[in-house]
Amino acid sequence: MVNLKTYFSYKKFAGQTLRIVYLNQSYFLQEESIRLLREMGHEIEVLNIPDTPKTMLDALLKTCLQVKPDCIISVNHFGFDYEGKIASVLADLDLPVLVWYLDDYRFIIPDASPLAQPNMLLFTIEKQDIPHLKRLGFDAAHYLPTGSPLPPGKKYDTGAYAYLNRAVSFIGGTFEDTRLRWRKDGYEALFKTAMPAGFQPQSGRFFIDTLKTKIGSRFDSEAEFYHFAGYAAARATQSYRSELLRSVSPHPLHIFGDSHWSRFRLPAQLHPPVDSLHTAPQIFAASLINLNMSSVQLKTALNLRLYDVPLCGGFLLTDWKEDLAELFDVDREAAVYHSAEEMKEKIDYFYKYPEKRQPIIRRAAERIEREHLLIHRLKRLITIARERFNPAS
Structure with missing residues (x-):
């Protein structure tokens, strides 16, 4: 290991062009x-x-020997073992590691501390998680929301989905496969007991935290609780989405998602899942209204719909998340609802006055193109990494 330490002792982030594994x-x-x-x-x-x-x-050591990287990049700590052995080796070799959490880290590594190393720079879409991550030993944790990977300025309304011009569309899943993956005997009964009464994700209450306060003491470990929480979050998202989608009636509703939607018997025309980079943008651009319904496990973070839909020239009606106020001018660049009743009222309003959508779409798209593309996030990630690992550069 001494020879390897010498081999990897070169200055990192010294040039403008980085070598990245x-x-x-x-x-x-x-x-x-x-x-x-x-x-x-x-x-x-x-x-x-x-x-x-x-x-x-x-494989990682072999690749690093060949590349001599400035850093290693991972999403959600993919490629790392939970015991922290790989993280420890990379720390000993002084190889910088950049990890971007695009999901709730607690479902991936409930006990994150073995992975905390001084060479590790963490990014998360959930700003609420940063204090807890720092308490776990990740001193360098930063807020980095998602951003649209779609190229701006492209014409996405091809006419292929013209039948959606007077319809409401929702692209998204039931979370049924996720629920089944987490399911254990007794979970459904416990969910019905533990589900926060009248819970609405837009209320500012955090579902997993509320659940943990209510029943966390029933579990022998953090890992056991978060296993159940994975089931509960999927189940709650199902209930939340199906309730909202029922509220769209009598307006025509088109759902593009997994086959499990059929068992919910919603007043909607069902379609198979669509590709997020090619087909979904055409649907966004064509639909009178695109609905966004966040997963309940999100605390304040925004999902990609907030960026992708306006960038495609589409109109988005979204549930409230706190980060909206930080990333957009909500009064001018977004259409938001806080309940099923408000969602229905706003759908009725934009059906009656469809011209009111255009200024919102235009202003949101301008903001996204200026500030919220995926390339903006990656530039920010690299800038923070340079400041951390080579402040003189």
Whole structure:
């Protein structure tokens, strides 16, 4: 290890062009991030994550020996073992690691402390998580929201979905596969007992935190609680979305999502899932109203709909999240609802006055193109990493 330490003792982040080892799991925003980092002029070596930690460590060290990287980038700590062995080796070799959490870290690594190392720079879409991450030992934790990977200025309304011009559309899933993945005997009964009465994600109450306060003491460990919380979040999101979608009637509703929607018997025309980079933008652009209904596990963070829909020239009606007020001028750049009743009222309003949508779409798109593209986030990530690992640069 002494020889390896010497080998990797070169100055990191010394040049404008960075050498980056990117740990790829073919996950949300990874392909787009790799492409954009290359467009920014960086040299990206993609390492597809092997099945086992031992194989992963061997492959990672071999790749780093070949590349001599300025840093390693991961999403959601993909490629790392929960015991922190890989993280410890990389810290000992003084190889910077940048991790961007695009999901709630508590479902991935309930006990995150073994992964906390001085060479690790953490980014999260949830600003509310930063104090807790720092208490776990991640001293360098930063807020970094998502951003649109779609190219601005492109014409997305191709006419292929003209039948949506007077319709409400929702692109999204039931979370049924997620619910089944987390399910254990007794979970459904416990969910019905523990579900916060009258819970609405827009209320400012955080679902997982509320759940933990109510029944966390019933579980022997953090990992056991978060296993149940994964089930409960999927189940609650199902209930939340299906209730809201029922409120769209009598307006025509089109749902693009998984086959499980059929069992909810909603007053809607159902369609298969669509590709997020090619087909979804055409639907966004064509629909009179696009609905956004966040997963209940999100605290204050925004999902990609807030950025993608206006950038495509589409109109979005979204549930309230606190970060809206930080990232947009809510009164001029967004249409927001706080309940099923308010959502229905606003759908009725925009059906009656469809011309009122255009200024909101235009202003939101201008804001997104100026501040909220994925490339803006990646530039921010690299800037923070330079300041951390080579402040003189």
